[in-house]
Amino acid sequence: xxxxxxxxxxxxxxxxxxxxxxxxxxxxxxxxxxxxxxxxxxxxxxxxxxxxxxxxxxxxxxxxxxxxxxxxxxxxxxxxxxxxxxxxxxxxxxxxxxxxxxxxxxxxxxxxxxxxxxxxxxxxxxxxxxxxxxxxxxxxxxxxxxxxxxxxxxxxxxxxxxxxxxxxxxxxxxxxxxxxxxxxxxxxxxxxxxxxxxxxxxxxxxxxxxxxxxxxxxxxxxxxxxxx
Amino acid sequence: xxxxxxxxxxxxxxxxxxxxxxxxxxxxxxxxxxxxxxxxxxxxxxxxxxxxxxxxxxxxxxxxxxxxxxxxxxxxxxxxxxxxxxxxxxxxxxxxxxxxxxxxxxxxxxxxxxxxxxxxxxxxxxxxxxxxxxxxxxxxxxxxxxxxxxxxxxxxxxxxxxxxxxxxxxxxxxxxxxxxxxxxxxxxxxxxxxxxxxxxxxxxxxxxxxxxxxxxxxxxxxxxxxxxxxxxxxxxxxxxxxxxxxxxxxxxxxxxxxxxxxxxxxxxxxxxxxxxxxxxxxxxxxxxxxxxxxxxxxxxxxxxxxxxxxxxxx
Numbered sequence: 001x002x003x004x005x006x007x008x009x010x011x012x013x014x015x016x017x018x019x020x021x022x023x024x025x026x027x028x029x030x031x032x033x034x035x036x037x038x039x040x041x042x043x044x045x046x047x048x049x050x051x052x053x054x055x056x057x058x059x060x061x062x063x064x065x066x067x068x069x070x071x072x073x074x075x076x077x078x079x080x081x082x083x084x085x086x087x088x089x090x091x092x093x094x095x096x097x098x099x100x101x102x103x104x105x106x107x108x109x110x111x112x113x114x115x116x117x118x119x120x121x122x123x124x125x126x127x128x129x130x131x132x133x134x135x136x137x138x139x140x141x142x143x144x145x146x147x148x149x150x151x152x153x154x155x156x157x158x159x160x161x162x163x164x165x166x167x168x169x170x171x172x173x174x175x176x177x178x179x180x181x182x183x184x185x186x187x188x189x190x191x192x193x194x195x196x197x198x199x200x201x202x203x204x205x206x207x208x209x210x211x212x213x214x215x216x217x218x219x220x221x222x223x224x225x226x227x228x
Numbered sequence: 229x230x231x232x233x234x235x236x237x238x239x240x241x242x243x244x245x246x247x248x249x250x251x252x253x254x255x256x257x258x259x260x261x262x263x264x265x266x267x268x269x270x271x272x273x274x275x276x277x278x279x280x281x282x283x284x285x286x287x288x289x290x291x292x293x294x295x296x297x298x299x300x301x302x303x304x305x306x307x308x309x310x311x312x313x314x315x316x317x318x319x320x321x322x323x324x325x326x327x328x329x330x331x332x333x334x335x336x337x338x339x340x341x342x343x344x345x346x347x348x349x350x351x352x353x354x355x356x357x358x359x360x361x362x363x364x365x366x367x368x369x370x371x372x373x374x375x376x377x378x379x380x381x382x383x384x385x386x387x388x389x390x391x392x393x394x395x396x397x398x399x400x401x402x403x404x405x406x407x408x409x410x411x412x413x414x415x416x417x418x419x420x421x422x423x424x425x426x427x428x429x430x431x432x433x434x435x436x437x438x439x440x441x442x443x444x445x446x447x448x449x450x451x452x453x454x455x456x457x458x459x460x461x462x463x464x465x466x467x468x469x470x471x472x473x474x475x476x477x478x479x480x481x482x483x484x485x486x487x488x489x490x491x492x493x494x495x496x497x498x499x500x501x502x503x504x505x506x507x508x509x510x511x512x513x514x515x516x517x518x519x520x521x522x523x524x525x526x527x528x529x530x531x532x533x534x535x536x537x538x539x540x541x542x
Binding site for chain 1: 315333375
């Protein structure tokens with residue numbers, strides 16, 4: 001588990017990552033409630049945006065290895081592409097899960113009204129995996145981490161807005177409402193609504209199922225590219 | 229014992245041939261100096277030999293195994309020093325070594341001991357706690373080498389390990405390579421610095437355009453050109469000199485233009501210096517003349533009509 005151990009270490013090794021991984025999630029706990037929308041406190045509506053950025057920050061470590069040629073050494077070493085990828089992804093997943101636990105249970109302790117904290121945690125974890133998978137697929141088409149990060153940032157803002165994470169989807173025209181379904185952010189926003197108003201557990205499982213489907217598809221796309 | 233062997237290996241990148249029926253045997257205890265200009269196929273040869281790149285035709289054998297040469301067991305016995313400095317800049321030098329030692333399956337006390345030994349071996353014993361970002365180019369190169377040594381490979385491949393460093397660090401690395409061989413490691417060392425190969429290689433393999441065009445000891449190779457003389461003429465305007473006319477002078481075998489220098493290879497005793505100079509002076513001013521003893525560069529020049537490095541290339 002050397003790669004797993006060092007992936008954890010490297011994830012916390014620079015200041016920007018430390019801020020993304022620790023300070024921002026803590027800040028989410030303390031953000032207030034909106035008047036009419038969102039239905040959960042702002043920090044919990046916007047935590048999804050943070051998860052998307054953390055996903056790309058973490059996955060970029062793999063791209064950095066490819067850019068620098070570190071993976072060439074690993075290609076000659078007695079480990080497989082699968083071991084390299086799975087141990088890295090496992091480390092990033094652990095970080096994302098811990099972040100979700102911190103935000104949800106931190107909020108409970110602080111006294112935020114989170115309605116169903118257990119299911120909220122489950123939803124955030126599902127979205128974290130989808131975010132990581134999308135980031136992995138994204139970096140697989142790039143060779144330079146700076147270009148990859150910049151383009152991702154630009155595109156992700158569109159996905160965040162069209163998915164209904166920043167603006168309620170109800171105010172969109174019908175066409176945009178229909179398009180929104182293809183974005184994972186839409187399913188997160190739906191899940192957040194369910195946490196407040198939902199009754200039928202099958203609806204919630206469907207929402208998570210779609211997020212897991214995204215995860216599987218993008219993991220397959222992202223892992224087909226060889227590490228060197 | 230044959231450590232590595234390639235037989236009739238062919239590798240293409242679309243229509244470009246990168247390895248053209250390459251045959252190569254590497255015996256235990258050798259330092260093979262693989263010499264060739266940029267684009268000769270050295271890196272492709274390494275990638276093929278390590279299983280990084282599939283090949284179309286031929287056979288690769290490692291440690292006597294041809295059925296599954298890139299098995300985990302064989303990979304544990306190999307090491308690669310990459311051309312790029314492939315270390316983690318966010319980890320200390322010691323952590324870098326711990327990472328690679330761990331990847332090769334070393335554990336506990338043995339891992340700690342091997343890491344310290346590798347750091348000592350490359351002269352970074354007191355720099356283990358430092359980040360590579362604080363290192364000079366030469367120190368980074370040495371750390372790059374150390375990362376491939378913790379698991380004590382029997383066969384070490386070094387792909388241009390001295391690119392872009394000062395002569396002092398280069399000498400240190402060359403001494404390290406010699407020590408590795410004394411400790412029983414077989415080394416394939418690629419470079420386009422013929423001085424390095426001349427200093428360390430027990431056998432030299434010259435590559436160009438995907439083919440191995442000559443191999444032998446340094447002495448054997450130099451002997452092949454001792455019937456030739458080399459003259460270098462520095463001129464004010466090399467482009468104005470008619471190369472074809474120079475090549476027609478009796479005894480002249482090859483003329484190579486490189487920057488403001490003309491290199492002329494003639495048969496020994498051809499006595500054509502006067503005629504060459506007269507012709508050159510007709511077209512341009514002569515700044516200096518130099519006659520050298522033959523070396524590997526001359527062998528390469530004679531074989532390919534090209535120089536190993538372009539003028540100005542480091």
